[in-house]
Amino acid sequence: MTLFWDDAYLLHLPVIDAQHKQLFTTFNELATATAAGISAAETETLLVRLQHYAARHFSIEEKYMTASHYPGLERHRQAHQEFATTFAQMLADFRAGDITEPLPARIERQLSQWLKDHVAGLDQSFGVFYGHFLQEFKADDHSP
Numbered sequence: 001m002t003l004f005w006d007d008a009y010l011l012h013l014p015v016i017d018a019q020h021k022q023l024f025t026t027f028n029e030l031a032t033a034t035a036a037g038i039s040a041a042e043t044e045t046l047l048v049r050l051q052h053y054a055a056r057h058f059s060i061e062e063k064y065m066t067a068s069h070y071p072g073l074e075r076h077r078q079a080h081q082e083f084a085t086t087f088a089q090m091l092a093d094f095r096a097g098d099i100t101e102p103l104p105a106r107i108e109r110q111l112s113q114w115l116k117d118h119v120a121g122l123d124q125s126f127g128v129f130y131g132h133f134l135q136e137f138k139a140d141d142h143s144p
Contacts, residue, residue, distance in 0.1 A: 001031045001104060001108045002032070003115065003116060004024075005024050009120060009123075011126065013127065015060065015064075016060070016127075019056075019057040019061075020123070022053065023050075023053065023115060023119075026046075026053055027050060027111065029046060030047065031107055033046055034046075035104045043103065044091075050087075051087050051088070051091060054083065054087065058083075058084070061076075062080070065126060068129070068133040069133075070126055070130070070133075071129075072125060072126065072129070075122070076122055076126065079118060083111075083114055083118070086110055086111075090106060
């Protein structure tokens, strides 16, 4: 269930790339720990940590999109919201003891594939757009 970072995921936006790598690391810590059968309190701590980090990352990513007038912002925002909603439901179910499938399996099914697909898909589209935006910005900034 480990997510492996691949440099093909790079957007060439250092802040966002570092956050993506940290999301993979945090996800892997959660997946490894839950598969090892850590306590409920430790599991909740890791779930909340990932939830907060993802929310912070989404906010920063969307600020870059807003600043660059990215036309795919709303679609991207919706994808972030879908992840946040799914994650919040998983956390609520965990807290209520209402997990109908083992947590490691649910994490794999609902989160790992979403994270890989999102970074390799929607985020890549934004990375290409932002690269062009920076080139145009630099060209305008150095005009005679």
